[in-house]
Amino acid sequence: MNNLYNYRRSFFLILTLLYGLNSYAQEEAAAANFIDSTQAPQAVESAYEQAYKQLVAMLTQKQPYSLKEAVFAVENAYFDQRLSYERFSQSLALLAKLSKRYAKANPVQKYEERDEAQVNLAGAIFKVLTDTTSLMDKQAQVWYHLPYTYDFQDVWGEQEWVNTFVVKLLTLKSGNCHSLPLLYKLVAEELDVPAYLALAPNHMYIKQRSLAAGWYNTELTSATFPMDAWLSASGYIHTDAIRNRVYMDTLSQAYTLALCLVDLAQGYAQKKPADHQAFVLKCLDLALAYYPHFAKAMVLKADVLSKELLALQAEYGVDNIQALKEKPTVKPLYTSVEQLYIRAYKLGYRNVTKEMYVRWLQEMQNAQLNNQKP
Amino acid sequence: MKRFSLFLVGYLCVLGSLFAQLPTQPNPLVPQVIPQSPSFSTFQPPSPHLQLRQQQHQEAMQRQQQVLRQHQQAIEEFKAYQRQAEIRKRQEAYAKQMIRYNLGYKASPQATAHYRKAFRILNAMLEGTMPLSLRDAVFAVENAYHNDTLDQAAFNQSIEDIASLLKAYVKKKKYAFTTDFEKNSALVYLMQNGIRAKHPVTKKKTTIVPFRYDFEDYWGREDHTKMFVTKLLRTGSGNCHSMPLLYLLVAEALETKASLAFAPNHSYVMFQDEAGKWLNYEATNQFMASDQLMMGSGFIKAEAIQHGIYMTPLSKKEAVAQCLVDLTLGYEAKFGMDDTIAHFVSPIPKHAPRDIHGHMTMANYLTALWASVEKQLLEKKEDYKERKDLEKFPKAKRALMERNLLYKTLDDLGHEPIPAEIYERWLNQIQQAKQATHE
Incomplete structure (x- = not known):
């Protein structure tokens, strides 16, 4: 009963925050729930350096792997090390507890394999994150836990980088294809349910395996379970990209941490648009060292280096950037940029436009609705 | 009188021992009879009668010893017989309890000789002692089924004919026919539309129907x-x-590159365009299919593509290794599942590790083997009632584990059986197409 009391208090907290903060700037709102007012903000460089060190420690196995700590480090760095890890863990523990309760109350029907308990839990996490869950307390009062929805306003965090964060998702109950699968995986790790992140062009989803169905995909953005053929056909996925494991492959622990490193680099670039090359390149190089066919990191690295090329173009005063290839001092840089782009393309990396992407997400949802009709 | 009685006793004893039953202990009276005792010489002075009697005694003794030896021999023989009977009984009891950990051979060595010959040819190609030739491999497989009665020269000629007619046709039409892509395009045209051209050797106008x-x-x-x-x-x-295989055989005759590729329960042709992109040619209904169509209609998962079991162009060696699977299919259709099949697919993992069909055939064999072992266990072992009792039979347990491990490998590689409802839908589509062609 104490647990229920906790739920109630937490929901109350979240609800009041929602009502109170919806009108504020999103960044402030996202932070409000987790910002520890006792902590003094740190300088950007030192805040990011701290997060970087933590990720390196995990990658080099000096510190045990923990996605919760890694994600928190990335987001905390953006908030100048002012977030409270305790509250972050608490809200994940709450979701885990809720999922466990849900699995107990609503077990999956007609599933008779050895991994029944696991499938039950996975189903419960999915339900808790994507659907309204009702709870009853001691006084027979019913409480509702609302689903986490997709935020169509800012799908790639272009307006506000915070929109891609898990803390924003936890606070405002809406997220995107970055924060939603991350949250699922975080909750799954709390419950020791195996779940893997998987990539698609400009997209991320969850892959899991059950004895009855084999590998299956969980799509949090549209709350569906799309099949591979559909994902590849509609999601602009080249077969070479599948063959080369650029897309639609499960990410190992090291790869997941490399993904966090790239998030860290992108956050830093948002924080310091003028001067970020050194730190960003450091992060991307390390990510590529642990995840060599990480095409997104390749392209980001090439983008950063091309900015250098543009600066050099201005310096040399040449009209055409290809003329830089002739300069012996610039040639290695030029070819390395070229090679990075070519390699990413050959691996099957593709970028989709936002219109295509949003249409795809909606199609996925519609397909699901059509399937549900008798 | 005393002497006489002594003689009589001795005589009776000899007689008695002669007529005694064979399997008895040596007669306890015998030592009394044998004149070993010194009393003879001390109490009785030697006389001619005595000498005679002693001689008679010795003869009787010799006879007695002979009888004794025979007696002993008979006992030995009887004991040997008893031992053998015991061994035979134990052997029979063992046979009743013994579990066979193989499926044996269902046909006589004479009947399967053609199959073993085909296997030797294919294996030699894979080992590199014979040149790799898909045409020879395919012929070996089909010839084995037809009990070595097919004419290889005629088979080669019909493939060469198609190739040379196609060459004549494109020459007459003045089509480009130099690159792999151009040759493949011409071949696709031939499969789809058929051609009519003058045979370069016989100078006869010949038609190939689609x-x-x-x-x-x-x-x-x-x-x-x-x-x-x-x-x-x-x-x-x-x-x-057969249709993708024929395509590849003609492509081999034209010395152009094309590859076999698989989808679940299906095979098709892949070749590269001029930019090096792989294209899919669906030889059965003769159109160029997109990757997504292959993936969607064949119910293929990302893992299967990553491990290269489906939608991946096979090398020539892998295609020949696949012929071994075809060989086992023919063998099974003819003779049924037995140990030969495990033997036939055994070289595949070495030469074509990503060939899913080799693994599947082996999994089928191990399933049949386990079914046989379990049946024997239930029949012959009283302490085997269910799977839990396997702990007592480590060898049988290993047979089951081996099978399960292979199924796990299949799952990990991304092989998924097509769900029944999707399979049925697909069958219905084929049925509709069939009706459409009949109308």
Whole structure:
């Protein structure tokens, strides 16, 4: 009963925050729930350096792997090390507890394999994150836990980088294809349910395996379970990209941490648009060292280096950037940029436009609705 | 009187021992009879009568010893007989309890000789002692099923004929025919539309009619020859096994690059365009299919592509290794599942590690083996009632574990059986197409 009391208090907290903060700037709102007012903000460089060190420690196995700590480090760095890890863990523990309760109350029907308990839990996490869950307390009062929805306003965090964060998702109950699968995986790790992140062009989803169905995909953005053929056909996925494991492959622990490193680099670039090359390149190089066919990191690295090329173009005063290839001092840089782009393309990396992407997400949802009709 | 009685006693004893039953202990009276005692010489002075009697005594003694030896011999023989009977009984009891950990051979060595010959040819190609030739491999497989009665020269000629007619045709039409892509395009045209051209050797005008899909028994379940290229050449209609193979055989004759590729329960052709992109040619209904269509209609998961089991162009060696699987299919259709099949697919993991069909055949064999072992356990072992009792039979347990491990490998590679409802839908589509062609 104490647990229920906790739920109630937490929901109350979240609800009041929602009502109170919806009108504020999103960044402030996202932070409000987790910002520890006792902590003094740190300088950007030192805040990011701290997060970087933590990720390196995990990658080099000096510190045990923990996605919760890694994600928190990335987001905390953006908030100048002012977030409270305790509250972050608490809200994940709450979701885990809720999922466990849900699995107990609503077990999956007609599933008779050895991994029944696991499938039950996975189903419960999915339900808790994507659907309204009702709870009853001691006084027979019913409480509702609302689903986490997709935020169509800012799908790639272009307006506000915070929109891609898990803390924003936890606070405002809406997220995107970055924060939603991350949250699922975080909750799954709390419950020791195996779940893997998987990539698609400009997209991320969850892959899991059950004895009855084999590998299956969980799509949090549209709350569906799309099949591979559909994902590849509609999601602009080249077969070479599948063959080369650029897309639609499960990410190992090291790869997941490399993904966090790239998030860290992108956050830093948002924080310091003028001067970020050194730190960003450091992060991307390390990510590529642990995840060599990480095409997104390749392209980001090439983008950063091309900015250098543009600066050099201005310096040399040449009209055409290809003329830089002739300069012996610039040639290695030029070819390395070229090679990075070519390699990413050959691996099957593709970028989709936002219109295509949003249409795809909606199609996925519609397909699901059509399937549900008798 | 005393002497006489002594003699009589001795005589009776000899007689008694002669008529005694064979398997008895040596007569206890015998030591009394044998004149070993010194009393004879001390109490009785020697006399001619005595000498005679002593001689008679010795003779009787010798006879007695002979009888004794015979007696002993008979006992030994009887004991040996008893030992052998014991061994035989134990052997029979053991045979009743023994578990066979193989499936044996279902046919005589004479009957399967052609199959073993084909296996030796294919294995030699894989080992590199014979040149790799898909045409020879395919012929070996089909010839084995036909008990070595097919004419290889005629088979080679019909493939060469198609190739040379195509060459003559494109020459007459002045089509480009130098790059792999151009040759493949011409071949696709031939499969789809057929051609009419003058044969360069016989100078006869010859027509090749387009190859058709044979909707009757398209998996060769009733008639295994439906799978064969020789059947396709003879009748002009084939299935998703023979049609891609014929394409590849002609491509091999034209010395152009094209590869076999798989989807679940299906095979097709892949070749590269001029930019190096792989294209899919669906030889059964003769169109160029997109990757996404192959993936969607074949129910393929990302893992299967990552591990290269489906939608991946096979090398020539892998295609020849696949012929070994075809060989086992023919063998099974003819003779049933036995140890030969495990032997035939055994070289595949070494030469074509990503060939899913080799693993699947082996999994089928191990399933049959385990079923046989479990049946024997239930019949012969009283302490085996259910799977839990396997702990007492480590060898049987290993047979089950080996099978389960292979199934796990199959799952990890991304092989998924097509769900029943999707499979049915697909069958219905084929049925509709079939009706459409009949109308």
